[in-house]
Amino acid sequence: MPAKLIDGAAIAAEIRAEVAREAAALREAxxxxxxxxxxxxxxxxxxxxxxxxxxxxxxxxxxxxxxxxxxxxxxxxxxxxxxxxxxxxxxxxxxxxxxxxxxxxxxxxxxxxxxAKDADGLHPVNLGKLLRGELDGAIPCTPHGVVELLLRTGNDPAGKHVVVVGRSTLVGRPLAVLLSNKARGGNATVTICHTATPDLAEHTRRADIVVVAAGRAGTLTKEMVKPGAVVIDVGVNRVDAPDRPSGYRLVGDATLDVREVASWVTPYTGGVGPMTVAMLLVNTVKAARRALEGRG
Amino acid sequence: MPAKLIDGAAIAAEIRAEVAREAAALREAxxxxxxxxxxxxxxxxxxxxxxxxxxxxxxxxxxxxxxxxxxxxxxxxxxxxxxxxxxxxxxxxxxxxxxxxxxxxxxxxxxxxxxAKDADGLHPVNLGKLLRGELDGAIPCTPHGVVELLLRTGNDPAGKHVVVVGRSTLVGRPLAVLLSNKARGGNATVTICHTATPDLAEHTRRADIVVVAAGRAGTLTKEMVKPGAVVIDVGVNRVDAPDRPSGYRLVGDATLDVREVASWVTPYTGGVGPMTVAMLLVNTVKAARRALEGRG
Incomplete structure (x- = not known):
């Protein structure tokens, strides 16, 4: 049975509707x-x-x-x-x-x-609070979006083994922290792999959930995924496509054949991308709420 | 062949001697x-x-x-x-x-x-810089000490699989970040396990290096350690010892029998403990150096 595609656009729309309700409540206040x-x-x-x-x-x-x-x-x-x-x-x-x-x-x-006004959650104070397990501040948008994709497709990472491929400050590192947190969206056993990992497949093959954020097409292939695992692909890479007017197309870090073994997979477009925008809006209304309540 | 004991007291003394030389240079300046x-x-x-x-x-x-x-x-x-x-x-x-x-x-x-004056490296700004991979600020003392113990016994974590047991803000979480960093003392593939990990042994048994910082005696036993692995035991636990005048003795998180399979092990006392003090001194002279150079 081929993998189900994770509809990031639909989930992002759901979150944006929640944000709109919170924004209306804030305006009311x-x-x-x-x-x-x-x-x-x-x-x-x-x-x-x-x-x-x-x-x-x-x-x-x-x-x-x-x-x-x-x-x-x-x-x-x-x-x-x-x-x-x-x-x-x-x-x-x-x-x-x-x-x-x-x-x-x-x-x-x-x-x-x-x-308090850090929309992307990248100020050291906010990253440090994240490392302390405090989630009331701004949370980096892409990692936060990945966690919401998991939760809202019934793939709660709690108790699962998640392998994160990539250790960027924007994605891999804060994501590993979020997923191992003792909180909603956390409680996973998390392995961080990266360019200095000698045998990547040895780790990914054991994962219940693989998040690839390496920035390199072909990082994750079918043979590297356990049957039934969930694959979240954060990568956006240009590859040559002479048949296209642009001369290129966008692909993720995972090859398409992972869909033959995984249970859920994000598509190359409409997966993680729309979530990043939605979580920016979440950070904005959270900041407005803190300001309203004098916690700014 | 039983495990070699890691002499944390001797390594800490070495670091304190380095600190003394740096302090002398600072006083000179x-x-x-x-x-x-x-x-x-x-x-x-x-x-x-x-x-x-x-x-x-x-x-x-x-x-x-x-x-x-x-x-x-x-x-x-x-x-x-x-x-x-x-x-x-x-x-x-x-x-x-x-x-x-x-x-x-x-x-x-x-x-x-x-x-800039945070001796223990626990201020959110310093934890956030750590998460960004910046190592010029204060680094939490115990995780930093664990990394130095590895480096100074010839057990560079680069390219190794390290399993960290425990996700405290003081030890486990910053240690996982330090070890996965693209820097000296980093470049390890790191798995963070904790109380929500269903089968801890499944992870520790695959590790080249296990760091136990769970705060519970008996967390790591012989059967959970791969032959030849390095075990760093951060735990300090009181257990009843009616035969002692105090009525208790201090043990780590690992049982003594891990020494039958591991290549290197920290002892219950004189292992990680003295390193925490040494790294506090390192943070202090680093802060003085930054102040001298106007980077405070």
Whole structure:
């Protein structure tokens, strides 16, 4: 029986509807949740991502505004904008869209955020709280989205063995922490694998759930997956496709044949991607709620 | 062949000698590294730990002072002392000795520390930097000590499979992060097990290195260890011993018979314990070095 496809778009829509209800409740209480997005330069992908995110905000009843700086902006200029937005009560969350131009240190910009307004959950205070098992702050969007995909398809990771392939700060590392947490969406036994793992298949083959976030097509193949396992594919990779007008197509980190053995699999598009946007909205209304309750 | 015992006391002495050389260099450059310890109440163990730590400071050429508050001190009073020490240039590191009395929220006290002066590496900013893979700040002492024990006995975790048993904020969680880091002392494939792991032995039996930090005697037995594996035992548990004047003795989380199969094992005393003190001194001179170089 081929794997069931995890409909990330539908689950994200469900979460966005929940966010819209919470946003309405917040407005009722006198607080309109607000997100400020920062784009530095003219990176087409960044502009497209941010426009997707602000559109999702509008649909959920979240106020948003996009602040653009030229590609030549200095680090001090970007940080000055962050500070101005930290102080602006219209915004409960601030999103500096990555990547930033090479002259701007991304970590310095993230560190300049008021941790209470950190839309992506990447400020050290928020990552540190995550490592302490505190979940009331902002949680990194992609790992949080992966956990929700599992929970909302009846694949609660509690008591399962999850193998996470990839140790990025954006995905693998915080995800391993979230999944091992003593909390809803956690309580899994978690193995973190990465480029220094000598025999990846030896680990993935034993997993009840495999999350691939390695950023390399073909990282996970059919032979590496236990029959009946759940596969969450976070990868987005371009591969040559001469037959297409664009000359490329997007594939994940797992090959398509894993669907022959897995019980559930995310598709290459409409899997994890839409969840990342939905969890950004979750972080925004959570921040507005904290501000309303004076926990900002 | 029985396991070799890991001489934590000797390795800690080696590190303390390195710290003494660094402290001498700092004094030469005009900065005497300083540690402030805070004890609230009359907990005998706390008083004894702190006196051990300040003695180790004196031997390494680190200035230290112990600040004591009565057991009835309020949280505001403890935090006021922390703030005073944050502002005191004689101290580069501040150690609020845990546990604190029940009326004082330990996390609130840790959060009040200047992250640059966080002796134990438990402030969210420092835990968050650790999760980001940045190692220039304070690193939690016990996990850091475990990594040094491995490195200095020729058991570099790189490329190995390490199973960490226990997910505490003090040990298990930051240790899993350190070991999976792309850095010296890292690059291991790491599995985090805990009370929600259904079959612990299934995981530990596959490990090249097992670190037990579960806080429960008998957590790891001979049958659960692969022949030739390295066992690091972080546990300190009291068990009844009617034949002793005290009525108890201290044992680790692993039973003694693991020594029949493992290649290296930490003893119940003189294993991880002395390393925790040594790494506190390392954090203190690192903080003084950052202050000297204006990176405080």
């Amino acid at each position: 006198g607080v309109t949740p607000g997100l400020a997005a920062i784009i530095v330069g003219d990176n087409a992908a960044s502009i497209s991502y941010v426009s997707m995110k602000t559109k999702a905000c509008a649909e959920a009843g979240i106020f948003s505004e996009t602040f653009r700086l030229p590609a030549t902006a200095t680090q001090d200029e970007v940080i000055a904008l962050v500070r101005q937005l930290n102080a602006d009560p219209r915004f409960h969350a601030i999103l500096p869209q990555l990547p930033l131009p090479p002259q701007v240190n991304e970590l310095a910009v993230i560190d300049a955020l008021d941790p | 005009g900065v005497t590294p300083g540690l402030a310890a805070i004890i609230v109440g009359d907990n005998a163990a706390s008083i004894s730990y702190v006196s051990m730590k300040t003695k180790a400071c004196a031997e390494a050429g680190i200035f230290s002072e112990t600040f004591r508050l009565p057991a009835t001190a309020t949280q505001d009073e403890v935090i006021a002392l922390v703030r005073q020490l944050n502002a005191d240039p004689r101290f580069h590191a501040i150690l609020p000795q845990l546990p604190l009395p029940p009326q004082v929220n330990e996390l609130a006290v840790i959060d009040a520390l200047d992250p």
